[in-house]
Amino acid sequence: MSQDPKPASRADALILFGATGDLAFKKIFPALQSMAQLGQLDMPVVVLTREGRSKETMLARARESVQTYGGGADDAALAVLGRHLQVVAGDYGDAATYRELATALRDQVRPLFYLAIPPSAYAGVVAGLGAAGCVRGGRVLIEKPFGHDLASARELDAAIRRVFDEAAIFRLDHYAGKRSVQNVALFRFANAWVEEFWNRDVITSVKVTMAESFGVAGRGRFYEEAGAIRDVLQNHLLLVASVLGMEPPASADGEALRDAMVKAYQAMRPLTPADVVRGQFRGYRAEAGVSPDSTVETYVAVRLFFDSPRWTGVPFFIRTGKSLAVTANEVVVEFRRPPHPLAGVGPTRLRFGLGPDHSIAVEAPVRRATPGWALGTGELRLDGGPAGDDEITGYRDLIHAAIEGITVAFTRGDGVEAQWRVVEPVLGNATPVFPYEAGSWGPAEAARLTEAYGGWSNPGAHGVGSRDILGPIDGQAAHG
Numbered sequence: 412m413s414q415d416p417k418p419a420s421r422a423d424a425l426i427l428f429g430a431t432g433d434l435a436f437k438k439i440f441p442a443l444q445s446m447a448q449l450g451q452l453d454m455p456v457v458v459l460t461r462e463g464r465s466k467e468t469m470l471a472r473a474r475e476s477v478q479t480y481g482g483g484a485d486d487a488a489l490a491v492l493g494r495h496l497q498v499v500a501g502d503y504g505d506a507a508t509y510r511e512l513a514t515a516l517r518d519q520v521r522p523l524f525y526l527a528i529p530p531s532a533y534a535g536v537v538a539g540l541g542a543a544g545c546v547r548g549g550r551v552l553i554e555k556p557f558g559h560d561l562a563s564a565r566e567l568d569a570a571i572r573r574v575f576d577e578a579a580i581f582r583l584d585h586y587a588g589k590r591s592v593q594n595v596a597l598f599r600f601a602n603a604w605v606e607e608f609w610n611r612d613v614i615t616s617v618k619v620t621m622a623e624s625f626g627v628a629g630r631g632r633f634y635e636e637a638g639a640i641r642d643v644l645q646n647h648l649l650l651v652a653s654v655l656g657m658e659p660p661a662s663a664d665g666e667a668l669r670d671a672m673v674k675a676y677q678a679m680r681p682l683t684p685a686d687v688v689r690g691q692f693r694g695y696r697a698e699a700g701v702s703p704d705s706t707v708e709t710y711v712a713v714r715l716f717f718d719s720p721r722w723t724g725v726p727f728f729i730r731t732g733k734s735l736a737v738t739a740n741e742v743v744v745e746f747r748r749p750p751h752p753l754a755g756v757g758p759t760r761l762r763f764g765l766g767p768d769h770s771i772a773v774e775a776p777v778r779r780a781t782p783g784w785a786l787g788t789g790e791l792r793l794d795g796g797p798a799g800d801d802e803i804t805g806y807r808d809l810i811h812a813a814i815e816g817i818t819v820a821f822t823r824g825d826g827v828e829a830q831w832r833v834v835e836p837v838l839g840n841a842t843p844v845f846p847y848e849a850g851s852w853g854p855a856e857a858a859r860l861t862e863a864y865g866g867w868s869n870p871g872a873h874g875v876g877s878r879d880i881l882g883p884i885d886g887q888a889a890h891g
Contacts, residue, residue, distance in 0.1 A: 420521055422521045423454055424455045424457060428528050431460050431461075436472070438585075439806065443456070447489070454814075457516070459498075461501070461502055465498065473489065509539040509540060516545060521547075523814055524540060524552065525552040533567060534571070537551065537570060551574075551575050551581065555822075565828065578818070589765065589766065590804070592654060595651070600659055614745065617726075618727075618742070619727065619728065620730055620869070623734070623735060632701075634707060635700060637707075639689075649676065649833060676826050678717045678719045683837070689844045690708060690711070690844060690856075691707065691708055692848070693849060695709050707844075709732060732847075735852060735853060736852055739767065739870030746761070759773065759776070762774065768798055769801070771795060
């Protein structure tokens with residue numbers, strides 16, 4: 412994505428709430444090590460912890476974190492973190508904690524407060540920062556979810572904006588930091604020729620899959636409060652849909668891109684029960700913290716429409732789920748057949764790998780290297796970088812962007828409201844929840860959404876020679 416050419420003043424301290432939590436352990440400490448390796452960690456790093464752990468204890472936790480999730484410990488980078496690290500102990504609900512923090516920040520004028528804590532604690536922590544006079548010229552970085560529904564999102568926004576201006580609120584959706592998602596935007600807007608076919612005249616449907624082969628991984632209590640719609644559809648997957656469906660930004664300015672994304676969210680037609688199929692994998696109710704009669708979805712598939720001239724009548728099919736057949740994320744764009752196709756030639760497709768495969772590939776018919784006119788499917792592939800998880804580098808880049816005051820990759824308040832408007836009609840038990848087997852592709856009922864468009868596209872069923880979708884030309888026998 413483009414960078415804001417006129418960033419705000421750089422932050423001069425990073426204050427991390429939730430330093431002993433799961434997010435810090437799996438993502439943030441590895442990201443900080445990477446920042447140190449790049450020379451980006453050159454300011455006080457203040458960690459605020461309820462447990463009252465010492466600096467040595469926190470450095471030991473950071474080392475364990477990067478050994479486990481950061482590709483190994485870099486002693487030089489950890490030494491940089493150690494030089495900058497400070498610890499403030501106290502309870503988030505105690506005013507004395509914020510007074511001690513204000514003392515620790517007395518020489519800083521542009522602190523960045525990173526709230527890697529449960530969203531239910533955001534409003535109280537922000538109020539405590541404001542009451543203690545910690546904020547001054549600072550900004551706040553908060554993780555999704557931004558609210559539980561539209562009303563709570565507005566309430567949270569109002570609470571934070573009593574202390575911070577909108578320009579100082581950085582709402583982090585880590586999907587915006589994925590290089591593969593950024594490559595979708597680059598493919599669309601850095602190639603003038605793409606605009607010629609990126610519309611309803613050429614494209615028949617768009618299919619988005621975010622599949623995870625694992626279950627709720629011990630987070631049953633959290634999932635009972637969230638479910639797949641709140642956990643990933645309302646934020647990650649609508650973000651991907653907005654990048655796919657938005658109009659070109661008016662300029663290269665970062666705020667112009669955010670304007671275009673908000674307009675895309677606003678153009679999304681609110682979902683109805685007929686557009687949604689929810690599922691729950693067998694065994695979910697046996698998870699710790701899960702109700703024995705839970706109707707929370709671990710899978711959701713939706714049919715989404717944009718009310719815009721570009722996309723009138725083109726469905727965007729989106730699905731996500733736990734305990735599915737594979738862990739893979741991708742977008743498949745399906746094109747119309749040519750007006751006078753060769754016999755047996757099917758439509759071509761464009762695929763964006765969103766992880767662990769990050770390639771961009773055009774699927775097209777090719778003649779096989781066999782006697783006769785036997786056709787197969789080939790791919791013209793653009794390398795998107797090494798396969799694997801790019802979340803650590805994504806977190807690094809997003810934290811660094813917030814430090815630099817670059818807003819382009821962060822969700823605006825009006826964007827959050829527009830996202831909630833899309834899913835609000837189908838929250839809770841607005842639709843039935845269907846069981847599905849772990850290791851499958853979800854409930855069979857989801858097939859009805861895409862049956863008129865060739866069915867779902869399963870990640871992993873791609874690649875040169877992976878399958879033959881075309882028959883012989885003009886009835887000639889296929890050989891080989």
